[in-house]
Amino acid sequence: MKLLRYGPVGQEKPGILDQSGKIRDLSAHIKDVNGAALDDASLDKIRKLDIASLPVVEGSPRIGACVGNIGKFICIGLNYADHAAESNLPIPAEPVVFNKWTSAVVGPNDDVKIPRGSKKTDWEVELGVVIGKGGTYIDEKDAMSHVAGYCVVNDVSEREYQIERGGTWDKGKGCDTFGPIGPWLVTRDEVADPQKLGMWLEVDGKRYQNGNTSTMIFGVAHIVSYLSRFMSLQAGDVISTGTPPGVGMGVKPEAVFLRAGQTMRLGIDGLGEQQQKTIDA
Structure with missing residues (x-):
């Protein structure tokens, strides 16, 4: 199943994608x-x-983050x-x-805000x-058996805040809009092997990332087990499992970073695609 949330920010309703790609309303069955x-x-x-x-949900509604009321990100x-x-x-x-703060969570196609003063x-x-x-x-x-399903995440990151400004990585990872999630939550029965999924990302049509979850150092099962030693995992928590090569920080001979007015497009096999425009905060 491909579950989703649609509607204006803060007023999202539950839905499911049918076999023809139409959104069907689930409000009568789940909140x-x-x-x-x-x-x-x-x-x-x-x-x-x-x-x-x-x-059937008519028109082209905004798609929200595919999980609501996320407890931990x-x-x-x-x-x-x-990488x-x-x-x-x-x-x-x-x-x-x-961690990414839950205030970073946005829909898969919502604008991403470049923080004031951001350079990277x-x-x-x-x-x-x-x-x-x-x-x-x-x-x-x-x-x-503890996994409900999978989704696409864009772990937007401000590298100066993350690496050069002291403290932990969290400072550069949790800015508002830095956590687009979705479009769908694809239930685990539809993903034969989460360690064999192609993934990619483009900026303004140029492909920078082209990887596969097969090259993860730590697989999904290990990550879930490992995290549960340090915290209780709870239904609705989201774990973002790392990124393949091709981030802007790693571009040679000179790093490339986002600026307002650009378009990111990204996807994972079977899990759908996202597209965000960058704007100034």
């Missing part, structure tokens, strides 16, 4: 696509619905060996963990993992 709707029992109820009988850094190399950093022995705003296409069943100290062999 939102959030933690309460993402456990296996809830998803099974949705799966048993006659999708063709649900109301957890990210993994340097999780592709080639670590382009960042001039060693391959980590354990997952590098940081960058892009990162990433596989997002949405937790459906909470837990702590989760065994790796059981980890995938």
Whole structure:
């Protein structure tokens, strides 16, 4: 299933994509696509619905973030060996963990704001993992049963804030609009192997990233298990699992960063595409 949220900011309604690509309204069955709707029992109820009988959403509504009321937005850094190399950093022995604030979350096609004074705003296409069943100290062999599904994430990052301004990475990762999520939450039964997904990102039509989740250092099951040692994972949490090579910071001979008036377009096999315009904050 491809679940989504549509409508104006703050007024999103739950929906599902039918086989012809039409949005169908789920409001009569769930209040939102959030933690309460993402456990296996809830998803099974949705799966048993006659999708063709649900109301069609007419027109072209705004698509919101595919998960509402996100509790934690957890990210993994340097999780592709080639990206670590382009960042001039060693391959980590354990997952590098940081946060994006939930106030960064926007829809997949919403504008991305370049922060005031920013010099080094960058892009990162990433596989997002949405937790459906909470837990702590989760065994790796059981980890995938805690996953509701997957989505596209653009881990927008301000490199000066992240690296040069002191403190943790979080400062450069959590600015408003730095977390486009969606368009769809694709349930795990539709993703045969999350470690075999092609992913790409373009800026103004030029392709910078062209990778595959097969080159992750730490796979999805390991990440879910690892994180659960340090925090309880809860339904509706989103984990962004790292980016392949091709970020602006790594462009040679001179880094390339975003400015207002540009267009980012990105996608992951089977999970849909995003497109954002950059504007000044």
